[in-house]
Amino acid sequence: MRLPLPKRLLPRPVKSGQIMPQGTVAANPTGFPAAFCPKKPNVIKGLIAYTGGKIALARESMERSLFSYIWRHSRPEQVVILALVVLAQVFYFLSLTVPKDVINNGIQGNAFKNSQTIPFLVWELDLSAILPGKVIRFFDGFQVDQMQYLVVMSFVFLGAVIVNGLFKKTINTQKGRMGERMLRRLRYELYDRILRFPPAHFRKVKQAELATMIKDEVEPLGGFIGDAFVQPMFLGGQALTAIIFIMLQSWTLGIIVIVLLGAQMVIIPRLRKPVLVLGRQRQITARQLAGRIAETADGVNEIHIHGAANYERADIAERLGRIFKIRFDLYQKKFAAKFWNNILSQATPFAIYLVGGYFAITGHMDVGAVVGVLLAYKDLPSPIKELIDWDQQRQDVQIKYEQVIDQFQPEGMMPPELQAVPDGPPPELGKELALAGVVVTEDGRVKQLDNVSLTLLTAARCAVIGGSNSGKDVLGQVLARQILPTSGSIRIDGKDFFQLPEYVLGARVSYIGQDTYLFPLSVRENLLFGLKLRPIAPATYDDVARAERESFWKESERSGNPALDPNADWVDYELAGATGPADLLPCVVTVLKQVELDEDIYSLGLRGTVEAAARPDLAEKILKARHALREQLKGGTYAGLVEPFDKDDYIRNLSVAENLLFGTAVGKQFDGDNIAADPYVRSVLQATGLDLDLQRMGLSIAETMVELFSGLSPDNPLFEQYSFISADELPNVRLLLQRLGGKGIEAVPEADRTRLMTLPFRYIEARHRLGLIDADMEERILQARRSFAEGLPESLKNAVEFYDFGRYNSAATLQDNILFGRLVYGQAQAGERIGTLISEVLDELGLRDSVIEVGLEYNVGVGGKRLPATQRQKLGIARALIKRPQLLVVNEAVAMFDGRTQDRIRDNILATASECGRGVVWIANRANQAEPFEQVVVMQGGRVTAQGAPSDLAAKGGLYAELLASA
């Protein structure tokens, strides 16, 4: 429902300070910016009714009644289940009546008293009710004798039982599936709504509460949905049958029973009402508790910094106390209700005994009838009780449902059409962005933007400057639709900016604010996040997988979920200026260079690993780099900086463990200290006789450590950094040495030997310089290295990747692969110089971009925390740049960098933008950043005070000159 726009509402310049024309608010007759049409008392009269109507439309509320919701989405399934239940009754009845026939006729032979055989399976239509005596017989049946009858009827009984069971199974499965489908639908709908919440709403809701609602609070609904319609009908039917039977026996008793049941059905729900109210409170407090716990996790640094842990404890204890009270009240009320429930349900037999007994004694009724009524009544309480329970459950889930959906319909939700999946490439943005009388207020008080009217060309480069409260940042957020104006209009080429589908905005406008959120994915996934507006190419599946996917999507549609495939290729390469995955990398590198992130990603790449099987081409090139580097290292300049790996040499810059393994540990088996305890390593050491040598070496290390570290206090940082033995363990070792009194390793008890043996594993001759490894020892360790490799059992083959100059090592980092050696200790700036050399070698081989590609696979961690803050921000800017937006809004996004970096990044962005005729709105964190822009907008107190070319503004002086002078 859209209203035609009155002509006078088309944008026109509004002088600042001028009273806003009446129609401007109505210029946005969309549901989306309901914040545009708030219940603001100062909105001009006559508009309120109009906007009021719009709000109702904007709410686009969910079904209030859970029943209607269930009925609307599961009608056919409910009908099928109902039909199955009715059909099942036939077999249920059969399974009840057949035993009677088996006993009476089959075993006792009642039907065979008069004849040897009786007809079986007679098929006739008895019309005697309408035509007296008229019976149409279609089939006379088989004649069976008693034994045959017994056998046949027994099998009929068995068949009935099986069919009955099958029905039960089918009905339950159907119910379960329907419930799960509805649950899926509801969860999806709620999540869908989160994506359409107005941005401001996220300032009010806690994320943990949203998660709890979707995850936990709607869960019980799934179980109820299957029974929502079937249960009451089924139970009602049963109860009705029993009542009719009682009525047939005695009117009076029947009426008494009905009255008592009626009383039960009125009183018990009333008793349960407080239980429901408490249940609602329990739900809300539990949800708030989840929110509070998440807050504690979010603000844990602040809690520690300010020593507020006990204040937090007090708060949580208070909440838990409140929850306890609610839950305890709940128990009390619940059991009170149960008590009355029991009393009332026993009131009926009480009445039957009393009244029926009286009738029987006085002769109004025979005893048999009273017993019959009692028997019939036996079948009555359980369906009635279940009906009452069902009603209780219904109210409970209805409340839960309302509680949840109330939180999911804030005012001003974005209409779903604006988030439609586009069929093709997104259209262009338009040329002219016109703001007219835009006002932004926080809760209707402070005006952050006050009657801003501006015309921005989307292809122009414009800077916005102003003081810290000038509203410039708010303007930036408005341009990215992050904040919805309170009143005024923004039009793009005459069309409402807020009616623009999100994909157009997503593809054509980029916004980067002061802080960036990164998803806990790889750098690459984060960078390409902005290109995933629609599936570009479907994923390829083999026939089996495809069939599986098809049925998966069919099921999705049944639950109202979209059949979108996350495995499809969503990356819109064209947006980035590439034609496909193959030539995307250069675009990525260009963007990374623009934000000066390429070096960082390059070093991440050097520290990253690549599986040779996945990238054989890259592995081969890295091997080439290894050879090239080896040649360079032979030259004089780099002599003595790197000790290359050679399987026939002891590497003095590697630890004993590394020398023994001579490879990269894969997994935990040989990693770190595990190698010393590994049984296979032990066996190798024993076989080569090295174990005794290592024990001797361990003893020697222990002696040195005791000598060096004895005088130090246990908390001395040197322990942590240098000692082989921890401060706690040192006294024990000293005691051991004292007991030994200078005797050799042979005198050491076996248990201590094992401990001593672990010491030398970490020993690096070049670094620790204790002179423990002489030429002879080197030879012996080399021997152990060889026998370790030769005898390595098949099961451990995957636990180590051996160093081999001719082979790429998938377990080692790229840098280690290229270096194939270890930096020599104590050579000044060896790391830097070799780093430069590696970089040169990679450049020469044209491998730099490939290394960056590996670096792109680095996982940035939760919230990007594995990257330093500046790199996070740079990645955020790169993400905004890679889609080559028609209009880029940079909202003080460079503020965290140092001054020179700020200017360089600005210049890079500007250069590319002017070259390609793209627009930039640069909200400057420092006024002097505005100088190279074509147009400058000066803001103060939420208003635009001046705009024009920098030179004109400078000539005029005023605020522009002031801001520039103070920058």
Next chain:
Amino acid sequence: MNLNEEVELLKGVPIFSKVEQAKLKLLAFTSERVNFAAGQEVCHQGDPGDTMYVILGGVADVLIDTATGQIAVAEMQRNSFFGEIAILCDVPRTATIKAREPLSTLKITKDMFYRLVAEFPQMAVEIMRELAHRLEDTNEKLRAATKAA
């Protein structure tokens, strides 16, 4: 060079002469030995620094930036130390030290330095003595320079 040889070497350095053998060994074990190739800079004038160096072998030039370019003002040989000013006064490096021939040094961090001085006041006296010598030397040069002018 292993640890014991290094300790022998350190014993010959005047500022460490009064430090007991066990402590010297700890110093040697926990301090980094850094080797510089001829022509390599150990530290650069104006850079921040928090380490001092003791020369264990080789010769280094002390260079000062002037308006007319770098000039060599002194040379340092085995057993001399430098970099203590940056540690003591928290100022940037006051001179550039460049290895004239392959240079072998012991790198002592700020923490280690203070711990040593606290534990061995004699070491502080030795350092003072050396600093006084350098001051005297500078004064001498200043006198000669004024006379020449």
